[in-house]
Amino acid sequence: AQSVTQLDSQVPVFEEAPVELRCNYSSSVSVYLFWYVQYPNQGLQLLLKYLSGSTLVKGINGFEAEFNKSQTSFHLRKPSVHISDTAEYFCAVSDPGAYNTDKLIFGTGTRLQVFP
């Protein structure tokens, strides 16, 4: 079964610094990969997704992620964070070969805390 590992439960960073949130997945076959963000007291919102094609994926709010098949990773990056980026970030995976391609398996989340 597929699984997702988010290596850092919390990432503290100062405003305007770069940040990388790490995500590794277990499957060696083709996958769909996603990053969702959850702001306090809100539902999850899609940041970006990788389905196929270019391995560098750009999302909303200046975030990007790079799909690395050899390392089975899909790390999320932002060159300069803002206070408003403080939130919980979830990496997720689904199986494009399955009947239910919308069945997302989520990681445990990384809490990004941006300090002034």
Next chain:
Amino acid sequence: EAGVAQSPRYKIIEKRQSVAFWCNPISGHATLYWYQQILGQGPKLLIQFQNNGVVDDSQLPKDRFSAERLKGVDSTLKIQPAKLEDSAVYLCASSYSRTGGTGELFFGEGSRLTVL
């Protein structure tokens, strides 16, 4: 466009009592999901509907949880009787896709259940 609506936002009950959560998806979205998010964990899919049929309920504890989606629109998730370990946020999500989706789910704000 109105988002996914959920109610109630918060519910506190004692163990062995019952509770029901309601979800109204985005208009026109064929697929509806219920996820359970326990504190410190990522969301876990409980049940997925496509229109009013069940696509996946493999992780739904059927001895105490039930869900329905009458007329392919609104959905209710019921827990009876509740256990302490059911304390979690119950997230409803919807997506437009009918088959072969690409993982863009739209989430509601969630219903937080505390079982005492």
